[in-house]
Amino acid sequence: MTTTTETRWLNAEQQVAWRAYLLGTARLMAKLDDELRRFGIGINDYEILVRLSESPDRRLRMADLADRLHQSRSRLTHTIGRLEAAELVRRKSCTSDKRGVWAELTEAGYNLLVEAAPTHVDSVRENLVDLASPEDFAAVGRVFDAVSEHIGQH
Amino acid sequence: MTTTTETRWLNAEQQVAWRAYLLGTARLMAKLDDELRRFGIGINDYEILVRLSESPDRRLRMADLADRLHQSRSRLTHTIGRLEAAELVRRKSCTSDKRGVWAELTEAGYNLLVEAAPTHVDSVRENLVDLASPEDFAAVGRVFDAVSEHIGQH
DNA sequence: GATCAACGGTTTAAAAGTCAACTACATTCC
DNA sequence: GGAATGTAGTTGACTTTTAAACCGTTGATC
DSSP states (O other), rough: OSSOOOOOOOOHHHHHHHHHHHHHHHHHHHHHHHHHHHTOHHHHHHHHHHHHHHHHGGEEEEEHHHHHOOOOOHHHHHOOOOOOOTTSSEEEEEESSOEEEEEEEEEHHHHHHHHHHHHHHHHHHHHGGGGOOOHHHHHHHHHHHHHHHHHHOO | OSOOOOOOOOOOOHHHHHHHHHHHHHHHHHHHHHHHHHHTHHHHHHHHHHHHHSSSGGEEEEEHHHHHHHOOHHHHHHHHHHHHTTSSSEEEEEEESSEEEEEEEHHHHHHHHHHHHHHHHHHHHHHHHSOOOOOHHHHHHHHHHHHHHHHHOO
């Protein structure tokens, strides 16, 4: 008897599905990024702008925003710095917690989002949503919801 | 009558599923990357080693490898350079096509893969495959297969 | 109300990725 | 066989991301 447990390798179908997911995701993200580039932003920037636009007063605390996108705070600091330089976002120090910083969407940031959103959504449809049956796409939602849930914040 | 077509926004469920996918993927990749780090590589390196290990003579042409992973050739050149410095991969110039270069797995590269694979597969199971019903996971495969297919090489 | 761990965010430097230009070889076509 | 065009891969400059150290503030504990 050994203490090591036999590795449960993926079976053929699982293997194929896993690789389809890896390759499909790589292609999809590259494509979405590409199409957003003509608005001068990438998908990461886009998602930041969206989160801000939906929030009360169009602003969020840095840590909160970082968590929602599962990014390191350091990365977000850099990205917000660039978006601030592009005048799409502005920083405001938080009065109630002196450590805190709000990232707030500017008018220009909001306008850019309004301009880019239709193209982006079309692209998400064309390259993902409309390619799947509603049931299959719902399954994708369930699976990655479970993934998020399982992995948690850290 | 206008020339612009009304944007077909995502409905509530689609929106939720799309965001679950984005967040879940971010968390999953970070997690897998993390767990591979103790073997000194990231998931990107890992996938390269796997592709090579499965190929005849454990080697692939640069462009071929880049296509399979949907990476730019430039990026692959840099990555292979690092893997070569780590002695996990070696370059061999291709005799039949003098422009060509083979990336070939070294013995050390193969050994590292053998060592890392069980942990990695466990992690893929624990954080993805085993969280989904077989049907749901199969749906993920179908969807991203369609995505890959639709977007194609470029 | 002083101490000390934890939190929120930034900084810095190094690592990795992108982009455009470039070299060398192959292929096509006249 | 020679010009033009395309393919394979690399290079170098630049941008983005990562990792670790850091500073000021907060909150719990004594």
